[in-house]
Amino acid sequence: MIGAxxxxxxxxxxxxxxxxxxxxxxxxxxxTFAHGALPVAATIDGxxxxxxxxxxxxxxxxxPGRFTLVRSGDxxxxxxxxxxxxxxxxxxxxxxxxxxEVPSKHITFVRQVEVHGSAAAPDRGFALLASATLAPxxxxxxxxxxxxxxxxxxxxxxxxxxxxxxxxxxxxKATLQFSELIGHGRQDASPLASxxxxxxxxRGVLIELQQQGATVTGCYDSDGGxxxxxxxxxxxxxVGVDPGDKVKSSFILAVGSDGALRGLRSxxxxxxxxxxxxxxxxxxxxxxxxxxxxxxxxxIIHAINFDFDSATIRPESAQxxxxxxxxxxxxxxxxxxxxxxxSSEGAVSHNLELSRRRxxxxxxxxxxxxxxxxxxxxxxxxxxxxxxxxxxxxxRSMNRRVEVQCT
Numbered sequence: 001m002i003g004a005x006x007x008x009x010x011x012x013x014x015x016x017x018x019x020x021x022x023x024x025x026x027x028x029x030x031x032t033f034a035h036g037a038l039p040v041a042a043t044i045d046g047x048x049x050x051x052x053x054x055x056x057x058x059x060x061x062x063x064p065g066r067f068t069l070v071r072s073g074d075x076x077x078x079x080x081x082x083x084x085x086x087x088x089x090x091x092x093x094x095x096x097x098x099x100x101e102v103p104s105k106h107i108t109f110v111r112q113v114e115v116h117g118s119a120a121a122p123d124r125g126f127a128l129l130a131s132a133t134l135a136p137x138x139x140x141x142x143x144x145x146x147x148x149x150x151x152x153x154x155x156x157x158x159x160x161x162x163x164x165x166x167x168x169x170x171x172x173k174a175t176l177q178f179s180e181l182i183g184h185g186r187q188d189a190s191p192l193a194s195x196x197x198x199x200x201x202x203r204g205v206l207i208e209l210q211q212q213g214a215t216v217t218g219c220y221d222s223d224g225g226x227x228x229x230x231x232x233x234x235x236x237x238x239v240g241v242d243p244g245d246k247v248k249s250s251f252i253l254a255v256g257s258d259g260a261l262r263g264l265r266s267x268x269x270x271x272x273x274x275x276x277x278x279x280x281x282x283x284x285x286x287x288x289x290x291x292x293x294x295x296x297x298x299x300i301i302h303a304i305n306f307d308f309d310s311a312t313i314r315p316e317s318a319q320x321x322x323x324x325x326x327x328x329x330x331x332x333x334x335x336x337x338x339x340x341x342x343s344s345e346g347a348v349s350h351n352l353e354l355s356r357r358r359x360x361x362x363x364x365x366x367x368x369x370x371x372x373x374x375x376x377x378x379x380x381x382x383x384x385x386x387x388x389x390x391x392x393x394x395x396r397s398m399n400r401r402v403e404v405q406c407t
Contacts, residue, residue: 027093031159031183032062034397036086036190036234038254038262039274040122040158043080044070054274056081057264059161059178061272062393064097066177069110073176075169079110081161082122084256086234088155091117091185094130094146098179099137101167107175109134111165115146115181117156122257126160129153136167143182159183190233192319193255199284200261202277207261208286209236212293214303214320219288220249226290227251230303230320236263237302237398239387250388250398251275266388272395295320296327297336297406300387304362304402311357313365321362324404325369328376333406336376338362341403343396344383356380362402 031037039056041048058067059081069079094115101109111134116126130146137144161181166174196211209218216236217228229238229251238251253263253275265275295301303320306313313321328336340355340362359378367373388395 027184028187029062029182029393030085030089030091030185030187031083031181032060032393033057033252033264034062034235034393036254037159038084038086038234038256040082040084040256041080042082044073045076045078056083057272057274059180061180062396063391064179066098066100066109066179068175069163069178070176072173073166074173075111075165077164077166077176079163079176081163083159083161084122085157085159085187086190087188088119088157089183089185089187090153090155091115091129091183092153093148093184095143095182096132096134096146096179097143097182098140099134099142099144099167100140101136105168105170105174107177108166108168109136109177109179110163111167112163113146113181114162115183116160116162117154118158118160119154119156122158126158127154129156129159134167153185155188189316192316193231193234193236195255195259196231196236196253199280199286200277201280201284202261205261205275205277206280206286207277208288208290210290210293213323215293215295215323217290217293219286219290220251224287224289225249226288228290228293228300230295230301232303232305232316232320237401239300248387250395252394252398264394266395266398269389271389271391294327295324295404297331297333297404299324299327299404301402301404302398302400306358306361309354311354311361313361321365321369325366325371328366328371328404331406334375335407336371337405337407338366338376338378339403339405340378340380341385341399341401342383343399344386344390345396348382352380352382352384354380355382359402 114131115129117129118125128149130148132146196209196216199208207220225240225242227238227240236253240249247268249267260278262276264272266272304317338359340359342351342355363378386399388398
């Protein structure tokens with residue numbers, strides 16, 4: 001019998017012995033926006049033009065699908081994509097998935113890939129980490145492993161992906177495609193970011209945020225949509241509602257070392273799109289009247305993290321649990337319900353049970369901190385109520401959450 005795919009992508013065999021060891025957690029792809037890798041810059045042949053921010057995001061969204069990198073490239077075209085990592089990272093392996101050709105002389109996949117790392121800055125101090133010459137894959141699930149550079153791997157904070165040439169260029173020029181760079185290794189713990197406070201303004205972006213601990217509230221757009229969310233590591237995940245049409249938006253945001261806001265936004269369930277802007281000029285005013293940051297009834301929480309395929313709460317969740325307990329301790333409501341939610345990978349029944357166990361773990365932790373067990377209970381919703389599309393890791397990370405409902 002073929003096992004179902006579990007909540008984090010592992011094969012689950014229904015006939016497995018009850019005392020069998022659980023499968024090891026899958027290696028985390030450390031070059032994904034959902035894991036805190038921030039797009040910084042993109043160039044073609046040394047010029048900062050031609051590669052849109054969306055290309056930077058698509059190359060780090062956790063989805064292997066191919067996308068257009070350059071609309072007109074040749075054998076000498078060089079594209080460089082730079083990412084800032086949330087903490088010092090030592091890479092042990094890289095790979096590129098979905099290397100494929102289409103039946104057109106006008107479209108081809110890039111040929112050469114190099115990965116460079118720097119511990120100094122986004123524009124200097126880079127050294128080669130790995131490289132490969134690509135060739136089309138025979139199977140859709142195949143990956144090309146890059147050859148690691150010699151010597152002891154060093155910890156880096158910035159990664160530069162250098163892509164050049166094309167697999168097949170009979171006409172000399174063609175649209176160059178790429179899929180995804182996957183990076184595995186070890187990453188230091190990322191401290192809780194504390195800089196989600198201020199106003200940012202850019203093309204199509206106007207947002208004001210205020211932060212207290214792991215909790216953030218704020219307003220976005222000129223009509224004053226209100227959002228709230230929680231911070232985990234260097235990322236803020238938040239949900240907002242337009243005051244007029246009540247359409248919801250999901251945000252995953254970070255503040256780079258240059259102070260600029262970088263992130264993604266999905267509105268009304270549409271695919272995530274780049275959302276970025278610099279710090280607003282001094283004196284920029286908004287009409288924001290969002291309440292102060294506070295966790296309690298109605299909260300949607302993304303900062304309670306669990307071990308792989310488990311209900312064990314990870315240590316970095318302690319601060320948000322402290323804030324949640326403080327908020328709920330002051331609620332006068334009769335009943336508090338902690339809801340667990342998952343992304344859509346795997347069997348529905350498995351996800352439903354996993355979400356229930358995770359919600360119960362949160363309840364147990366809040367009771368341990370002093371809440372009356374008679375007032376609080378757990379329920380699991382599985383993947384039945386997604387906040388965002390499950391088509392890539394960005395959306396899936398928004399759908400893994402805990403919600404607090406009170407009656």
